[in-house]
Amino acid sequence: MAKRVLVTGGAGFIGSNIADELIRRGYGVTVIDSLVTGEKKNINPKALFIKGDVRNPRDIAKCFAKKIDVIFHIAGCASTIKSFDDPAADLNTNVLGTVNIINAAIKHRVPRLLYASSMTAYGVPDSIPVRETMGTRPIAYYGITKYAAERYVLATGERKDIGFRLNTTAFRMFNVYGRRQSLTNPYQGVVSIFIGNVARGETVTVFGDGKQSRDYVHISDVANAWIGAINNPESYGQTFNLGSGIRVSVNRLIDIILKNFGRSRKNHRIVYKPARPGDQRHMQADISKARALLKWKPGTVFAEGLRDVIEWAKGN
Ligand SMILES: NC(=O)c1ccc[n+]([C@@H]2O[C@H](COP(=O)([O-])OP(=O)(O)OC[C@H]3O[C@@H](n4cnc5c(N)ncnc54)[C@H](O)[C@@H]3O)[C@@H](O)[C@H]2O)c1
Incomplete structure (x- = not known):
């Protein structure tokens, strides 16, 4: 049976485009989205839509009525400016929301979790192009929450006490368009x-x-990276820059x-x-890591x- 992917934020720009591509490739898709910035018209009609908030574990629980094999955690407050205007809202959605998704993944023994991190994790880079091994000193509150959530995801992937292996991947996306x-x-x-x-x-x-x-990277290239990584063990526990270079x-x-x-x-x-x-x-x-391990290259x-x-x- 085809795998089912839970796409959080699947009514938004990145999530809805990735959900479309998953469906085109034969995956089942469940979407959870609060529609705070996302729009209902973006949601693929073949997806199972749950209107809900990732800050609320009860809403997340509704996504597991059908068995979920993979989670693409894309829902988030995606604005640097809003993170300064309302840091608590940014923190709750980006960090607490991610922790809630991780808890659900553990509870339902979902073996695969991929996360939408951001280039803002780097802050002011030591030099450019930035490599994944460089220091992370986010300067925007938004970058702090995206990076904190990334660490929650990857650290969970290292846990041996949860009774199964949760394979994780984080994508530090640059300017997606x-x-x-x-x-x-x-x-x-x-x-x-x-x-x-x-x-x-x-x-x-x-x-x-x-x-x-x-560094502007096209959404179709981003979707290829995410979907191509699902079954690629080389991506487990890893962080990848997704840019055009x-x-x-x-x-x-x-x-x-x-x-x-x-x-x-x-x-x-x-x-x-x-x-x-x-x-x-x-x-x-610097996209050499994604090129080498994911066999990915931006084509647009x-x-x-x-x-x-x-x-x-x-x-x-
Ligand atoms: N656009 C970029 O260039 C870029 C770069 C790096 C990372 N990201 C990350 O990618 C993700 C998607 O960004 P986007 O550009 O598509 O923005 P977007 O605003 O279009 O998408 C975010 C989606 O999440 C939903 N959402 C927000 N808060 C929610 C909550 N509490 N519960 C459930 N759903 C909620 C929104 O309704 C929206 O549909 C974000 O996490 C963002 O931080 C984006």
């Missing part, structure tokens, strides 16, 4: 925020001088987006405001991936 990333939520990814601004003819606001750079400045990103809309800085207003707390200056992933060229999101945005 693609269809369904919210065009209206100012707390989501910078790619979709800027595309939404330009599409609606609004001023684009840059925090900082725009020379800061990010290429760095693009925020200014360059804006220029590419403007060009795709047939606009330029001459006829579209860009304003620069002071950098916000927790902002990392430059980020770039940034310009093409961006064009695809813009096409989707124009239809939305």
Whole structure:
């Protein structure tokens, strides 16, 4: 019988795209999502949907009516800014929510747990590109909770007292972009925020001088890494960077987006405001570990991936 994967956060940007790909490949999927930022229309109709909150163990228990073989724990507060505005909410969802998922995995003897960690775990890196062996000193509250949850997951994978082996993997995802990333939520990814601004003819606001750079990885590449790792023992107990390995400045990103809309800085207003707390200056992933152990490589060229999101945005 096909394996069943519980996708937490399966109504959100990353979770819903991964759930679609799991279903396309023949997996059964159960989704739990509180719909706080996720949307019902993102949930694959073939998935079993439980509306619930990972902060609440009773909601999580409902997901186990059908046997779960794998958990993809993707639900989370995904915003650095919100983590400073409301640190307790960020802490509860990202850390307590993860602890609740781990408890459920142990109770139901789920042998496989994969976790959505973040490049924010690194904070200000010693050098770039960053490798998984480098120090983790998160500077955003969000990065602290994502890293703490990562440690809970991986430390549980080391436990020998739970009566079975829980094989864990954490993905430190860099800037993921693609269809369904919210065009209206100012707390989501910078790619979709800027595309939404330009599409609606609004001023684009840059925090900082725009020379800061990010590593953008397409959601289809991210989905391939997650799903490809399910049955790969080389990934057990491991952390992987998921990025493209290429760095693009925020200014360059804006220029590419403007060009795709047939606009330029001459006829579209860009304003620069002071950098916000927790902002990392430059980020770039070293992806040699994922290449070697997962046999993974990002296949989407940034310009093409961006064009695809813009096409989707124009239809939305
Ligand atoms: N987008 C990125 O570039 C990126 C990078 C690294 C890590 N991540 C992590 O990936 C995950 C998904 O991010 P995303 O960009 O898809 O954001 P998203 O907001 O679209 O997805 C998060 C989903 O989790 C749900 N959720 C939030 N709190 C919940 C709760 N308490 N109980 C149940 N469901 C809850 C939301 O409704 C939403 O559907 C997050 O954990 C985020 O920290 C994202």
